[in-house]
Amino acid sequence: MASNKKYWQSVEELKDNSIVEALRGKEFVQEIPTDEFLGDKETLESSKTTRRDFLKYVGFSTAAATLAACEGPVRKSIPYVVQPNNVINGVADWYASTIADGYDFANVLVKTREGRPILVVANNDAGGDMNARQAATILSLYDHRLRLQEPRRGKDKVEWNEVNKEIKAKLEGLKEANEQVVLLTSTLASPSTEKVINDFIAKYPNVKHVTYDAISEDGTLEAFNAMFGKRALPNYDFSKAKVIASIGADFIGDWQGGFEKSYIEGRKPAKGFMSYHVQVESNMS
Secondary structure, eight states: OOOOOOOOSSSHHHHTHHHHHHHHHHHHOOOOOOOHHOOHHHHHHHHHSOHHHHHHHHHHHHEEEHHHOOOOOOOOOOSSSSSSSOOOOOEEEEEEEEESSSSBEEEEEEEETTTTTEEEEEGGGGOOOOOHHGGGGGGGGGGGSSOOOOOEEEEEEEEEHHHHHHHHHHHHHHHHTOOOOEEEEEEOOOOOHHHHHHHHHHOTTTTTEEEEEESSSSSHHHHHHHHHHSSOOOOOGGGGEEEEEEEEEEETTTTTTOHHHHHHTTTTTTGSOOOOEEEEEOOOO
């Protein structure tokens, strides 16, 4: 069935405006005769702006825009009052460290310049490896949106002295009343942090340290304890494994981490054998 509907793009087209009909027949819009205007001496002399002034203004505005776009940020260089003996400006220092954030664990080397960490790489001497998430942890040190510059009470900024005074007074009051206080943290792998917490509990005996992980490895810990009598996380050497059976564990990706290098070593035919890998998981990793 043929349709009798008719559509108009504007009210003027509905009213059969002559201007609309004239523009419809032209494929290209009429260009402004700039060459004719600039080349006509009488027109230029009668105009308020001469061609020389016009070109001068255009050149100035172009140069100003270019200079504004190329201007770099101002960075102040503040020298040391008393420079440390182990710091040489322009020479990087490397420190051996570890990453244990509740998701991954890795032995790493941290590159620093004038006391600022700028790069995190795997520590090959410790036999470790790292994934992309661990390499990106350096960004968290410089993200001002995630790191508070000062303590806050609600949305208001508070001085450190005031906060420390209030917390200390509250802890002393709870200690005298012998009320239980819980210090909640994730699982810690740092002996230094453990020592600080133990010293804190020695001063405030009413404090109890409780660890909780959003992604818990308690099942792995209990299984290892049942098999070997020690509650710990296993460290697999896949380079020596002939058959690998993994159920829901993306050990090459974000499961514990640090197994990529040994897995690759076990997949080289030049060694005389290749590991046979069986992976069972709900989503393909």
